[in-house]
Amino acid sequence: MVTIFTRPDSMFDTPTHYCPGCTHGVAHRLVAEVIDELGIKDKTVGVAPVGCAVLIYNYMNTDFVEGSHGRAPASATGIKRSRPDLVVYTYQGDGDLASIGAAEIVHAANRGEKITVVFINNAIYGMTGGQMAPTTLPGQKTTTSPKGRDVNHIGYPIRMAELLATLKTPGYIVRSSLHDPYHIAMAKKAIKQAFIYQLEGKAFSMVELLSTCPTNWGMTPYQATQWLKENMLQYYPLGVFKTPEDE
Amino acid sequence: MPNVIIDKDRCKGCELCVHACPQKVLEMSKDLNVKGYFYSKPVHPHKCIGCTMCAMMCPDTAIKVEVYGTRYRYFAY
Ligand SMILES: Cc1ncc(C[n+]2csc(CCOP(=O)(O)OP(=O)(O)O)c2C)c(N)n1
Ligand code: SF4
Ligand code: SF4
Ligand code: SF4
Numbered sequence: 001m002v003t004i005f006t007r008p009d010s011m012f013d014t015p016t017h018y019c020p021g022c023t024h025g026v027a028h029r030l031v032a033e034v035i036d037e038l039g040i041k042d043k044t045v046g047v048a049p050v051g052c053a054v055l056i057y058n059y060m061n062t063d064f065v066e067g068s069h070g071r072a073p074a075s076a077t078g079i080k081r082s083r084p085d086l087v088v089y090t091y092q093g094d095g096d097l098a099s100i101g102a103a104e105i106v107h108a109a110n111r112g113e114k115i116t117v118v119f120i121n122n123a124i125y126g127m128t129g130g131q132m133a134p135t136t137l138p139g140q141k142t143t144t145s146p147k148g149r150d151v152n153h154i155g156y157p158i159r160m161a162e163l164l165a166t167l168k169t170p171g172y173i174v175r176s177s178l179h180d181p182y183h184i185a186m187a188k189k190a191i192k193q194a195f196i197y198q199l200e201g202k203a204f205s206m207v208e209l210l211s212t213c214p215t216n217w218g219m220t221p222y223q224a225t226q227w228l229k230e231n232m233l234q235y236y237p238l239g240v241f242k243t244p245e246d247e
Numbered sequence: 248m249p250n251v252i253i254d255k256d257r258c259k260g261c262e263l264c265v266h267a268c269p270q271k272v273l274e275m276s277k278d279l280n281v282k283g284y285f286y287s288k289p290v291h292p293h294k295c296i297g298c299t300m301c302a303m304m305c306p307d308t309a310i311k312v313e314v315y316g317t318r319y320r321y322f323a324y
Binding site: 002015 | 250257260262284297299300304306308311313315318323324
């Protein structure tokens, strides 16, 4: 008898506070599995966001620092520059990273900080009650866009991966999705590669993970995965947008 | 034969594992767990092929998979 799947060591046994079916839990587990597989648990420092994942340090069995809203890449820069021997990553939502923290992420990527960013794009502000995010899809209803996002009024959703991939500074920029087991396996590969680039001291890395927020989308968890597949994948294509080997 | 073990009181009843299973091994319970959710349980364990797709999909690490002998995989994980 061999155990082929169980909770990774880099995660505590604590049950999470996330809503049923929220893919934040899957993203946490993937990061923890990668940390286990690379054997870097004792030298990894995470920087937590403001958003639903604000309590991530209760679940991950590695050192953690809480960033102020959107400023996780700035905190991570400080940690990594003073202790380059540590593996430093941020875990941020789309309200955190693409809205209030837009300047920090762009400049951390542009400076080529050797950190890893795990970016949860669920097209909405989860924690605060389902307000419109910069990543909310055209026509998508939220509490602050009850008639659907009007692109003539507030523009189109930001594609962070594509935006950061335009920077000249080398980086590893990928978009994956968490809506089914196959894509979860692909997402894990991308996260692992991102940490490997950091360990090699090569480049800034960001993995954008398309995620669900069943509660604020007003759907069952399964419907939410299907909604992601049918709507988000079209606007947010998956793939590797940039690697450090690119010109 | 693979063995899929679900920690019923960890389960939040999201049903994602039920939809992920290619073998229709899992179904939701009729009774409630300690949190007050209908939980997922393996009702046809003999059909399980140990592919771990249910566990990959579970946001709450409530599923553990064990196997004897051959392991079937749809893709590397
Ligand atoms: C400086 C500051 N401004 C605003 C807030 C309120 N606030 C808390 S979480 C959040 C957005 C979270 O959304 P997201 O980053 O998408 O994460 P999710 O909850 O969806 O995982 C906001 C605006 C705050 N805590 N601090
Ligand atoms: S509000 Fe949305 S993002 Fe937050 S825990 Fe619930 S489902 Fe997840
Ligand atoms: S391991 Fe595969 S076959 Fe077995 S219950 Fe899980 S998803 Fe179904
Ligand atoms: S995926 Fe996990 S939490 Fe959701 S029903 Fe299955 S065992 Fe329960």
